[in-house]
Amino acid sequence: MLKDRIHDELLSPENLRNPYPYYAMLREEAPVYWNEKFDTWVITSYQAVVWSLRHPEYFSSEVFLRDDKPPSPPISEEDFSKYKFNLDYMNNWFIRRDRPDHLRMRRAVHPVFNPKYIDNRFRAMVQGIIQDLLKDFDPQSGDMDVLRDFANAMPVLVIANWLGMPAEDREFLRTLSRQLLSLDQESPDRHTRVHEAITTLNDYVNPLVEERVSEPSDDLLSVLAIGEREGELSREEVLGNTLLLLIAGHQTTINLVGNGTMALMKNPEQWNMLKEDDSLLVRATEELLRYDSPVKRAPRIALEDIELGGEKIREGEKVMTIINSANRDPMAFENPEDLDITRYPNPHVAFGGGIHHCLGANLARLEGQEAFRALTRKFPPFKFASDPNQLEYHNLLNIRGVVSLPAEW
Structure with a gap:
């Protein structure tokens, strides 16, 4: 039976380390599969993932608003009020809303996320930040922790600068935004940690918003x-989406750089190819996004009964589209298990799809391009400083990435 071969442990140690054999089994035997532990349908084939993302009339992003079932995995009874507070707060995120609210909130910030604006404002800044982070490393021989010494620092410096937050507060912001990701863990106290992070960040951000309402500056905040002053956004929506942009603006990019560097370490010939020809930079970054995507899933909830992949999904049932799996589907990509930085076309879904295609995709691409350009140009291929099979991965449903990445050259 299928149940004997496919388990529900999306966060098992082996699936955290390497989920791709598990996803391949699901694509082959049950591309639309009911996961009892997490009370959700798991969708793994490229075709079904793309279809689901592009049809919000069937699959809503308002999971927190529409799901009235108890939290899964279960939480402690004393945490229930914090659970409700957290969900109400995150319902102000534009990524968790459908039209027309999604369009209204996104429209308020969309003009400053276009490719030309992003490139003009950030290319030189990102290059300068990267140069400063790498300046003390010997290009001939040495070692670094790619996460601690580089990837963790670069994106938070960029997004916090854009939001107009003081430089001395950026480590504080990174720590709290990391704490917000506790929501994706299985621990029964996860909502306490998220509640603490939300209230602390709100207390920090609200006075800054108050200043910008009366005296706007040239920053994202x-x-x-x-948007609030013009009646497009409420204060709760401003606060919620500030925190969303802070998290999304650096946590995913950290793991793009970490996962991408690790993929190049495992394929030193590709590292050298990029070192010798940085005209491959755009294609290389797209391939690194596909090969080991930093975002694992996009959650949805069914608005009506619908058949998908031979299964009957009923109204009100949750759906988890697995981005990493779709990006390794052999029905969509030739030799999907191989890293090929010359791959073109590359229709990956690392940034989601449909109306919820990632707003920050242009900035993430730019940061990834400049990070991979700098590392491959300055250094020979990195080698693992410890057994790569023993690397610790974050125990999260949503984000894929290692805790640290010791390297030497």
């Missing part, structure tokens, strides 16, 4: 504050 001012764009949100102007």
